[in-house]
Amino acid sequence: MRIFLRLVLIILFSFAVSARAADQTIVLKAARMFDGKSKALVQNGVVIVQGDKIVDVGSNLSVPDGARLIDLGDATLSPAFMDAHTHLTLDYSGDYNQRRLHELDLNVSEQAIRATLYARATVEAGFTTVRDLDSRFVASREFVDVALRNSINKGVIVGPRMLVATKGIGATGGHFDPTSGFRDFLFGRFEVKNGADVIKAAVSGGVLSLADEVDTPQLTPAEMAALVDESHRLRKKVAVHCHGDQAAREAIDAGVDSIEHGSFMKPATITLMKSKGTFLTPTLMATEWIMSKLDNYPPALQAKAKAAAAARSEMFRNAVKIGVKISFGTDAAVFPHGQNAREFKLMVDLGMTPIDALKSATANDAELLGLSQKLGTLEKGKLADIIAMPGDPTADITATERASFVMKEGKIIRNGPPIVQTAAESTEATDIAAPVD
Numbered sequence: 001m002r003i004f005l006r007l008v009l010i011i012l013f014s015f016a017v018s019a020r021a022a023d024q025t026i027v028l029k030a031a032r033m034f035d036g037k038s039k040a041l042v043q044n045g046v047v048i049v050q051g052d053k054i055v056d057v058g059s060n061l062s063v064p065d066g067a068r069l070i071d072l073g074d075a076t077l078s079p080a081f082m083d084a085h086t087h088l089t090l091d092y093s094g095d096y097n098q099r100r101l102h103e104l105d106l107n108v109s110e111q112a113i114r115a116t117l118y119a120r121a122t123v124e125a126g127f128t129t130v131r132d133l134d135s136r137f138v139a140s141r142e143f144v145d146v147a148l149r150n151s152i153n154k155g156v157i158v159g160p161r162m163l164v165a166t167k168g169i170g171a172t173g174g175h176f177d178p179t180s181g182f183r184d185f186l187f188g189r190f191e192v193k194n195g196a197d198v199i200k201a202a203v204s205g206g207v208l209s210l211a212d213e214v215d216t217p218q219l220t221p222a223e224m225a226a227l228v229d230e231s232h233r234l235r236k237k238v239a240v241h242c243h244g245d246q247a248a249r250e251a252i253d254a255g256v257d258s259i260e261h262g263s264f265m266k267p268a269t270i271t272l273m274k275s276k277g278t279f280l281t282p283t284l285m286a287t288e289w290i291m292s293k294l295d296n297y298p299p300a301l302q303a304k305a306k307a308a309a310a311a312r313s314e315m316f317r318n319a320v321k322i323g324v325k326i327s328f329g330t331d332a333a334v335f336p337h338g339q340n341a342r343e344f345k346l347m348v349d350l351g352m353t354p355i356d357a358l359k360s361a362t363a364n365d366a367e368l369l370g371l372s373q374k375l376g377t378l379e380k381g382k383l384a385d386i387i388a389m390p391g392d393p394t395a396d397i398t399a400t401e402r403a404s405f406v407m408k409e410g411k412i413i414r415n416g417p418p419i420v421q422t423a424a425e426s427t428e429a430t431d432i433a434a435p436v437d
Helices: 002-023 096-105 108-124 144-153 221-233 245-254 267-276 284-292 299-322 342-349 354-369 397-402
Strands: 025-033 042-050 053-059 068-071 075-079 081-086 127-132 161-164 198-202 237-242 258-261 279-281 386-390 405-408 411-415
Touching: 025 053, 025 386, 042 075, 075 354, 081 279, 081 354, 108 127, 108 144, 108 405, 108 411, 127 144, 127 354, 144 161, 198 221, 221 237, 221 245, 237 245, 245 258, 245 267, 267 299, 279 354, 284 299, 284 342, 342 354, 342 397, 354 397, 386 397
Parallel strands: 025 068, 025 075, 081 127, 127 161, 198 237, 237 258, 258 279
Antiparallel strands: 025 042, 042 053, 075 386, 386 405, 405 411
16 A cells, blocks of 8 residues: 555656646747847847747846746847748658669658658757658558658657648649559549648649659649649648649649749749739759759759759749748758758848748748747747747858757757757668659
8 A cells, every 4th residue: 555655646746747847937048039020130039938838028038036047148049940841751862763773662661760860850950840742652552741740749759840741642644653654542532531731732743753844734724723622621721843834823823822843933923923822932952952963863854953943043033022922941852851941041042131031931931831820930829939040140041050949849859969960861871752843
């Protein structure tokens, strides 16, 4: 009986300690703060966190009694970043031909284990929320993205909050068809049933697929309209892979929520986007990586990559000038996971202001992902997803690449050097999957 009572007391004590830890007030302090909505940084920023929520935020706030103070010094506090276009279960950054050979004997369980490293590298880079737009394996029906999302939500592994698309929808023999014709899922698509948070479709060709042209339409306007209508009926947003101008125009008319890539879009199409409120997720980093490793790809893909790269810069400058909604998304997996923040400099170099670039990865992404009530800005009552980066990112946007502090829902993921490598070299073998973009 005494042993039983001791066990009960130990359990009750453990619960009490856990409750106190959960209720502990943490005060984050830094020389500057970006709140996700203002046009300039706030000096002497302070964010007060209790449990998983922000309870106060401002300049020169006093530290409550008993609170734990974390003074981050000459740094900038910010809402944690989001990436609206990733493939966390995959890695396309190695040799293209080698990957296609290895995919014949892909062990999907091994790939799932590797995905936990990609997830950790991403969250440690300051990205606590991602939209994962398509997770496909040639020889498997498994939904690794759903399993990864659920494991993160349950605290089994460390990673970003995920909105997943499961398997992308596309034309037979098109950009999303790795076998150029035959696939098990040809008859019947069950994305929502299988756990999709967002619907992804390919409405034009892509760069990293062998059987199509990069900018030609792959769905008819009627097919796009039906896709959007049914997805919105089920309260799911629609993101479309699209490089071509005609396909983009038809997709925007159909009511899609975001155009992913948009390389060849003309000013008239971008103007239509603005009038419809459609988001552009430019994924500049994917093109940048492919062009820097061009010899890793077959000649046919090199030609498509060069054409997309030649068009995308003017397209992005026009999008900034016209004022279309721009959401931050990188196509991580085309390049090594954890390097997502390199997208910021590419955006700024092409004419976007540093503040607007920061907003694209915070408030803008929160709006696109339907998470504005919980995330995207530093405000009282929102989830405590917070990062800090050294110096002033409005003076040097590359500060975003050196996040030194990451908090997700009030829990400190890191305060100092990252635990997981952010480059592809952390795994020697080439990761295998079907083409993405």
